[in-house]
Amino acid sequence: MxxxxxxxxxxxxxxxxxxxxxxxxxxxxxxxxxxxxxxxxxxxxxxxxxxxxxxxxxxxxxxxxxxxxxxxxxxxxxxxxxxxxxxxxxxxxxxxxxxxNQHPLVESAFSGIRPAVAGLIASAAFELAQGGILNLQYLQLNKKLINFFDYKSLLLLLIVFTAVRKFKKHPIIYITVSALIGIIFKF
Amino acid sequence: MKKLLKIFLIFFKIGSFTFGGGYAMLPIIKRELVDNLNWITEKDIYNYYAIGQSTPGIIAVNTATMTGYSLKGIKGALAATTGFIMPSLIIITLIASFFKRFQQIDLFQHAFAAIQIAVVALIIDIVIKMWQKSDKTRASLLIFLIAFLLLVIFKISPVFVILGSAAAGIIIQYLRGNLETAYYDYQNKDQGSDK
Incomplete structure (x- = not known):
């Protein structure tokens, strides 16, 4: 079965x-x-x-x-x-x-958990960036800082981040536009 | 019934645009449920995400179930979870059906590489907003930094980070003397509601 x-x-x-x-x-x-x-x-x-x-x-x-x-x-x-x-x-x-969730013990526990969740989310972003933007293996291979960043990705990150902060559009828009950019510029 | 359908549709949308792990769904959940509908608060999302992280199962599914339950009980939980899963079922079934003739995988991978970068930008934005809306105490900043470093450098499991920060939260509130007053208020409120 x-x-x-x-x-x-x-x-x-x-x-x-x-x-x-x-x-x-x-x-x-x-x-x-x-x-x-x-x-x-x-x-x-x-x-x-x-x-x-x-x-x-x-x-x-x-x-x-x-x-x-x-x-x-x-x-x-x-x-x-x-x-x-x-x-x-x-x-x-x-x-x-x-x-x-109104209980004082639960409330105070979550008052400690929330900043840790921010840390958790930030670490997820860091891990993602490590894969997509920073070339750690290149740095180890030829020790040149110039190869450390993937400039194409870094540029996209800066553009998207500026747009997110400035225009406050729906996240779906940034995701869709980036997908198209990725296909066109072969990320 | 109308609300259930709406929960289903919103999570269908979230499932359609979540690329990667559970963190990738947070910007969209926040936009839909906090900014657009005002159904939950930002604080709620991070509470649910913390619970989703530290219980067994797929984090994204846990977060969807938890959010759905808070909106409309067990039915809400089921509506949110099926809504979230449905796009996966449809898209993967379609891809798997054509997999043998499927030559355009690199197309997906180019798109995904760029999406990941957009997700990084969206998450940095979320972390900044979390900080702006937090109590901005030194203790919170310290917990944030310690959690980040433990996870990134020592690769400690998120479960331990969450348990540890829960203990830290209780100790900090106790040292500030908030715990006793909160207890007093809580018990009085309880008796009040019994009458």
Missing amino acids: VYLRLFLEFFKVGLFALGGGLAALPFLQDLITKYSWMTSKELLNMIAISESTPGAIGINTATFIGFNTGGIPGGIIATAGLAAPSIIIITIIAHYFKKF
């Missing part, structure tokens, strides 16, 4: 993958070898596509593997399996959060 297996295996990934979509990768690697659903190379290709298409990476990968294994129903079932633990756990937490 391939559908049941897809649901249960992805339910397990959803339950134990703590963190972003990439945290699920080792689990997926295990899965596809265990059931020989696809080769590692296919998995890598699929991750490249899952990363560069809309939606959470984990969800995209689940849909991909599910579809390859069991067609359209397979895709839906694998994705539902991956999301189910989130829905169950978060619904329980949300219920209590709603009840206790």
Whole structure:
């Protein structure tokens, strides 16, 4: 019963993958070898596509593997399996959060958490920038600072950032325009 | 019913334009739910995101479920999550159907490389706004810097950062003497609502 297996295996990934979509990768690697659903190379290709298409990476990968294994129903079932633990756990937490978010202990805990979340979000931006704008490996290779920045990307960052601060348009606009720029100028 | 449909559609939109991890959805959530609809506050978003980060599961899905629940209970949670997941299901199914003939992957990758840069710009903007709207105390700045450095340099799991900052928050409020007065108010309010 391939559908049941897809649901249960992805339910397990959803339950134990703590963190972003990439945290699920080792689990997926295990899965596809265990059931020989696809080769590692296919998995890598699929991750490249899952990363560069809309939606959470984990969800995209689940849909991909599910579809390859069991067609359209397979895709839906694998994705539902991956999301189910989130829905169950978060619904329980949300219920209590709603009840206790006025509690002084909870309030003061979150007063500490919020600046840490800002740090978390800033670190996500930093990691992204490291991949796209700063060429760390170049610096190690030839020790020249001039190769440290990818100037094309840096220029785009400055333009988009200025536009975001100045025009305050919907984020979707910046994302769409950048996608077009990326295709035209081969980023 | 109308609100549920709206929740579904908004999260469908968010799912269609979230490239990358859960942080990438924050600028769009903020624009739709805080700026445009006023359904939740900015503070709420960061609370939900913190919860989504530190519980099992995909962060983006956790954040969607948490936000949906706060808007309209369990039904809201389901509407938000299915809305968020739907674009993935549709787009990936289409791509996977044509995958063998799919030669234009580099087209997607060029687009994505530039989108990532736009996301960096949007996130820096969010962090600046978070700072402007925060209480701007030295303690908050310190927590921000410590969290950032722990994550970037020591690659510590976000879960520990969130747990640690929760403890720091409680200790700071206790040292300032806010905790006791808050308790007093909280208990009085509780008794008030019982009557």
